[in-house]
Amino acid sequence: MAFKSILAILALSAVLQSVEGAITRRIACPDGNIASNAACCPLFAIRDDIQENLFDGGECGEEVHESLRLTFHDAIGIGSRGGGGADGSIITFETQELTYHANNGLDEIIDRQKPFIAKHNITAGDFIQFAGAVGVSNCPGAPRLDFFLGRPTAAAAAPDLTVPEPFDTVDNILARFADAGGFSPEEVVALLASHTIVASDHVDPTLEGVPFDSTPSTFDTQFFVETQLRGTLFPGTGGNQGEVESPLAGEMRLQSDSELARDSRTACEWQSFVNNQAKLQSAFKAAMRKMTILGHNISQLTDCSELIPTPKALTKIATFPAGLTNADVEQACASTPFPSLSTDPGPVTSVAPV
Numbered sequence: 001m002a003f004k005s006i007l008a009i010l011a012l013s014a015v016l017q018s019v020e021g022a023i024t025r026r027i028a029c030p031d032g033n034i035a036s037n038a039a040c041c042p043l044f045a046i047r048d049d050i051q052e053n054l055f056d057g058g059e060c061g062e063e064v065h066e067s068l069r070l071t072f073h074d075a076i077g078i079g080s081r082g083g084g085g086a087d088g089s090i091i092t093f094e095t096q097e098l099t100y101h102a103n104n105g106l107d108e109i110i111d112r113q114k115p116f117i118a119k120h121n122i123t124a125g126d127f128i129q130f131a132g133a134v135g136v137s138n139c140p141g142a143p144r145l146d147f148f149l150g151r152p153t154a155a156a157a158a159p160d161l162t163v164p165e166p167f168d169t170v171d172n173i174l175a176r177f178a179d180a181g182g183f184s185p186e187e188v189v190a191l192l193a194s195h196t197i198v199a200s201d202h203v204d205p206t207l208e209g210v211p212f213d214s215t216p217s218t219f220d221t222q223f224f225v226e227t228q229l230r231g232t233l234f235p236g237t238g239g240n241q242g243e244v245e246s247p248l249a250g251e252m253r254l255q256s257d258s259e260l261a262r263d264s265r266t267a268c269e270w271q272s273f274v275n276n277q278a279k280l281q282s283a284f285k286a287a288m289r290k291m292t293i294l295g296h297n298i299s300q301l302t303d304c305s306e307l308i309p310t311p312k313a314l315t316k317i318a319t320f321p322a323g324l325t326n327a328d329v330e331q332a333c334a335s336t337p338f339p340s341l342s343t344d345p346g347p348v349t350s351v352a353p354v
Contacts, residue, residue, distance in 0.1 A: 039149055040304035046120045046127075047134055047307055054112060055135055060217045062209060062354055064135035065198045066109035071132035072194065073103055074125070075294045077158025079179040084154055085295020088124025091117070093157035102163035105202040125151030129292045133308045139197050141314030142219035143281035146289045148301035166203065166242030166254035170263045173256060181294050183287070189269045190283035191291065192257065196223040199354045200252045203243050207236040209353040210252040214321055216354050219311070221280050221318045224273040225341065227253060227261045229320075229328045235351075247328065248321055250351035267332035274339045275318040317341075323348035 026034055029041035051058045054067075070090065077097075078085035090097045091110055098107050117127045126149055133145040162180070164173045177183035183191070195212040196219055204210065213223040231245030235252050238245075246253035261270045273280050293301065320326070320343040329338045 035304075036306060037302050037304065039302045040307060042120065042122070043130065043149070043304055043307045046116065046122065046130065047309075049120070050116055050131055050134060051138075054116065054131065055138055058138050060135075060139035060197060060219075062199070063109065063112060064138055065216070065354065066106070067113070067128075067131045067135045068194055069198055070106060070109050070113075070128055071288075071292060072191070073106060073163050074128050074158075075291045076164070076176075076180050077162045078181070078294050079162060079176070081159050081162065082156075083158035083162055083295075084156065085181075086125055086129055086292050087151055087154040087295055088126070088128055089154035089156065089158050091124040091128065092154040096157040100160045100163065102161075102165050123151055123153050125154060130307075132292075133288075136197070136219070137309040137311045139217065139219040140312040141277060141281075142197070142311040143285040144305075144308055144310050145285060146292075146303070146305040147308055148293055148296075148298060149304045150301040151296060164256065166256045168256060170256075170259050170265070173260070174265070181290060183290070185265050186269045186283075187287045187290070189260065189266050189273070190287040192260065193219075193223070193273065193280055193284040195254075195257060196220060200254075203252060203254070204234070204236040204240045207252075207353070210235050210250070211351050211354055212252055212254070212257070214248060214251060214349055214351045216351075218314055218316075219280075220314055220316065221273050221275055221277060224261075224270055224280075225318050226251065226321065227257050228271065228274075228330060228332065228338070229324060230330050231258070247324060248349050248351050250353065262330065262332040264332075264334070268335055271333045271336065271338060275341065277314060319344050321349035322346045 026036050027038055029035055033044045035041050054063050074090040075086035077083040094110055097103055117124055130147055133147045136142045136145055164176050174185055177188045199216055200210045201208045213226045215222045229247035231247055231253055233245055235250050242255050244253050244255050244258045260266045318341055320341050322344040325343055331338055
């Protein structure tokens with residue numbers, strides 16, 4: 001017993017020394033903030049600046065939606081055909097990459113971000129992913145994303161056709177993600193949780209800021225409910241490439257989302273997110289961590305995740321929009337029934353643009 005006690009004391013001492021070492025390694029930044037690594041210190045000023053002047057005081061609005069979209073379009077540019085991944089090439093080589101059809105409309109958010117990059121002397125690759133993580137933190141229900149610092153300036157533009165398009169087949173989408181970073185079908189579905197706070201500006205050229213679900217300012221599972229409801233109308237004009245009918249006025253449904261929600265390889269995973277906020281947060285955080293460091297060795301980056309604010313919690317559960325019920329679900333998962341949900345009261349829902 002005495003020998004076991006000595007071992008326990010030694011183990012506790014080692015733990016305390018480890019904790020004490022972690023505490024003493026935290027340093028005071030020149031601006032008075034405290035960080036675990038001096039390399040992270042400049043990010044405090046960048047975070048405060050973009051929260052106030054890019055994200056309108058910390059809102060989950062259009063600039064957040066577009067900044068999140070930009071994280072993906074930059075990072076996915078990698079694979080067997082070349083590309084450096086999350087390296088900022090979409091800004092550094094914007095004259096080339098913005099000619100790619102998939103990047104249509106990203107010039108606006110790039111123009112908004114470039115002055116911050118110049119002001120704070122940060123690489124485009126780091127800024128794109130940092131702004132995306134900070135922006136997502138403004139959306140209630142979102143996970144607190146990781147951020148790693150240290151991406152060098154991009155050396156070359158990513159090749160065209162590395163960004164999946166909404167009119168691509170499920171086969172092509174899954175193959176592109178697998179080629180880019182070995183993403184599984186489950187990870188692809190998790191990444192598409194981003195569509196809960198993203199809107200379309202260019203699929204229908206007559207509309208801007210068209211949400212993909214009825215709650216575009218909250219990171220919730222409503223997107224995974226509404227993509228499985230029977231489509232009945234278009235928010236604007238019909239016949240646009242990459243768009244199919246949605247269940248709600250003012251809501252857009254991408255062809256790729258519709259098909260992934262109904263494909264045998266992804267339908268059950270898609271449905272599994274309905275009313276499972278904890279899984280949604282965990283899976284999206286893990287998939288985003290993998291995506292945002294594509295092209296880099298994580299051991300050569302600095303973990304500055306502590307700079308990312310903690311999003312507000314979300315307590316509202318998923319529901320069927322007013323006027324719709326389980327009878328409107330196009331059941332695609334063969335092994336599991338669709339979850340039982342209540343229907344919102346009131347007249348049939350119409351979704352406002354963001």
